[in-house]
Amino acid sequence: MxxxxxxxxxxxxxxxxxxxxxxxxxxxxxxDKSISHRAIMLGALAVGETRITGLLEGEDVLATAGAMRAMGAGIERLADGSWRVHGVGVGGLLQPAGALDMGNSGTSTRLLMGLIASHPITATFVGDASLSGRPMGRVITPLQMMGAAIAATPGAGRQTLPLTITGACPAIALRYRLPVASAQVKSAILLAGLNTPGETVVIEPIATRDHSERMLAGFGANLAVAETPEGRIITIRGEAELKPQDIIVxxxxxxxxxxxxxxxxxxxxxxxxxxxxxxxxxxxxxxxxxxxxxxxxxxxxxxxxxxxxxxxxxxxxxxxxxxxxxxxxxxxxxxxxxxxxxxxxxxxxxxxxxxxxxxxxxxxxxxxxxxxxxxxxxxxxxxxxxxxxxxxxxxxxxxxxxxxxxxxxxxxxxxxxxxxxxxxxxxxxxxxxxxxxxxxxxxxxxxxxxxxxx
Missing domain, CATH: 3.65.10.10 (Enolpyruvate transferase domain)
Incomplete structure (x- = not known):
């Protein structure tokens, strides 16, 4: 075998x-898969060269890398096993020439939907049979509230892939309380907020994994986190300029x-x-x-x-x-x-x-x-x-x-x-x-x- x-x-x-x-x-x-996805995405939105050591080279993360390449970022694996990402800057994503194939990766799909939601481009997401059966409604709802136009496959009301999203520019700053604990939904909104004028706010009653907050702050985003009786409140100020980083995963x-x-x-x-x-x-x-x-x-x-x-x-x-x-x-x-x-x-x-x-x-x-x-x-x-x-x-x-x-x-x-x-x-x-x-x-x-x- x-x-x-x-x-x-x-x-x-x-x-x-x-x-x-x-x-x-x-x-x-x-x-770490979660950190690897985010390192590729934020490196692609920074101005300059980001180096990533220890990147997970599984198919899910490679799907993220392929999508960011299709939208203009330069991404390459070096001989020593590290990765180099040349970013296009926040607001600089380009129109992809074809559909973005996410394979089996729900994380890639949901987070990239957030990125595209505040850029003036249109992208179609496709995936394998498993991914195409997974519901996207939790992400679609807040991104539509920010102004993105999203057409998904109805799928018995589940809103599934194939899915096409056209970003809003400028997008609408949102204050959104998560109805269900979800790091992916939170992250999608924060990523959309990067290129949205004003402050985008996410309230999570139950704390979820915070890799997005840590990495956004590390790349120089204006982000604040407050623990309150209402829950954990994450605020990001848009139109950011991200600085390249050296990331160890x-x-x-x-x-x-x-x-x-x-x-x-x-x-x-x-x-x-x-x-x-x-x-x-x-x-x-x-x-x-x-x-x-x-x-x-x-x-x-x-x-x-x-x-x-x-x-x-x-x-x-x-x-x-x-x-x-x-x-x-x-x-x-x-x-x-x-x-x-x-x-x-x-x-x-x-x-x-x-x-x-x-x-x-x-x-x-x-x-x-x-x-x-x-x-x-x-x-x-x-x-x-x-x-x-x-x-x-x-x-x-x-x-x-x-x-x-x-x-x-x-x-x-x-x-x-x-x-x-x-x-x-x-x-x-x-x-x-x-x-x-x-x-x-x-x-x-x-x-x-x-x-x-x-």
């Missing part, structure tokens, strides 16, 4: 991993989640994951796993490029089921699928609510994970806004199933991890989507001691 998978149009590539002994060793994970905590849970559930395991971003708005999974009894120690804590970073020392642990506080969901929303896997090995019941956002990701992650866990012998109960998992107290799961990944990279990796402690093989029907976020996932797990079953 070719273990460096790509999402081409060829045949499905099944994947089955096994662990014949403890996982041990010292690994790194790819650069930390390891993605969403990617670190997979080796972290793998080490917790495979007996005898003892690993270190280097250089993982520990932004408080992203570190929810670590806190929850520690609350379940996971032996996860943060070492060498430091700040890199304005982001907190640490090395994670993770050892096999006896986990106990808990009720996960729903208020922490925004800080770990992408990590819930692999948390479901950890819960399968805990003693007792793990209750996870307030995560209905998972139903509109690359797949309905609650339904798909529930079906796959049951097929592998794990008792669980699907809720409208969550999942209850009855753990096996550390015993191997039964396995013996072929699981549908449903074009979802996190589903594929989560069940690959589950299979590391299964009595019978757990086969993922198609592992190609993994390359959207973690092209080196299989080699990394094998470096720790796992093997690929043919």
């Amino acid at each position: 070719n273990i460096h998978m790509t999402t081409d149009n060829g045949s499905p590539q099944p994947l089955c991993l096994a662990a014949t002994g403890p996982l041990t060793g010292d690994v790194t994970v790819p650069g 930390p390891g993605d905590p969403s990617s670190a989640a997979f080796p972290m849970v793998a080490a917790l559930i495979v007996p005898g395991s003892d690993i270190i994951i280097r250089n993982v971003g520990m932004n408080p708005t992203r570190a929810g999974l670590v806190r929850v796993l520690q609350a379940m009894g996971g032996r996860i120690d943060l070492r060498n804590e430091r700040t890199v490029g304005g982001e907190p970073v640490a090395d994670l020392h993770v050892r096999h642990s006896s986990l106990t089921g808990i009720e996960v506080p729903p208020g922490g969901a925004p800080s770990m929303i992408d990590e819930y699928p692999v948390l479901f896997v950890a819960a399968a090995f805990a003693q007792g019941r793990t209750i996870m609510r307030g995560i209905d956002e998972l139903r509109v990701k690359e797949s309905d992650r609650i339904a798909v994970m529930s079906q796959g866990l049951v097929a592998c012998g794990v008792a669980c109960e699907e809720l409208p806004d969550g999942l209850i998992v009855d753990g096996r107290g550390g015993d191997p799961v039964a396995g013996g199933a072929t699981v549908a990944a449903c074009l979802d990279h996190r589903i594929a990796m989560s069940f690959a991890v589950l299979g590391l402690n299964a009595a019978r093989p757990v086969i993922i029907d198609d592992a190609r989507p993994i390359s959207t976020s973690f092209p080196g996932f299989v080699p990394m797990i094998c470096q720790l001691g796992a093997t690929v079953r043919d």
Whole structure:
């Protein structure tokens, strides 16, 4: 089997991993996807040359780079693995010659819609089957309020791709309270506000990941954040001039989640994951796993490029089921699928609510994970806004199933991890989507001691 998978149009590539002994060793994970997207976008809007080290070179981020090139930015990968971005300046985006193909990347789509909303250009977004089924209404509504004209595919009222947006110039400054916690919606509005006269304000009742705020401030945007009884209020003054930066991208905590849970559930395991971003708005999974009894120690804590970073020392642990506080969901929303896997090995019941956002990701992650866990012998109960998992107290799961990944990279990796402690093989029907976020996932797990079953 070719273990460096790509999402081409060829045949499905099944994947089955096994662990014949403890996982041990010292690994790194790819650069943070959220930060990588934003570094490319803001570098493309700065005046001058931005250098990026540690950029995630997955297909989602490359889709962002391709779109920014199509709108005039110069973006190239250098021989040393770093990236150079020559920006066009805020307000300088050019009309793309053709449709912008976002592949599987919802982040690229929603954030780029925000950028274009305040530029005098028209762009059409297309994507793969998974992305084309995801709703865009939450982003469309505020951007239309700012003056952008948006025509989306109705999709039973879900407003999906293909989608065409014509920006407003000048756009209308907006004060917008997020109806649902969403870092992508917040970021889209702030990015639109960059080229909008006056002050654009976003109010989030529940704090979400703050990479956009940190990076906008780092590039020189006039941005202020206030914690108030009304919520977290982010204000950006438009018509900004961004200054180029040298960006060091930390390891993605969403990617670190997979080796972290793998080490917790495979007996005898003892690993270190280097250089993982520990932004408080992203570190929810670590806190929850520690609350379940996971032996996860943060070492060498430091700040890199304005982001907190640490090395994670993770050892096999006896986990106990808990009720996960729903208020922490925004800080770990992408990590819930692999948390479901950890819960399968805990003693007792793990209750996870307030995560209905998972139903509109690359797949309905609650339904798909529930079906796959049951097929592998794990008792669980699907809720409208969550999942209850009855753990096996550390015993191997039964396995013996072929699981549908449903074009979802996190589903594929989560069940690959589950299979590391299964009595019978757990086969993922198609592992190609993994390359959207973690092209080196299989080699990394094998470096720790796992093997690929043919």
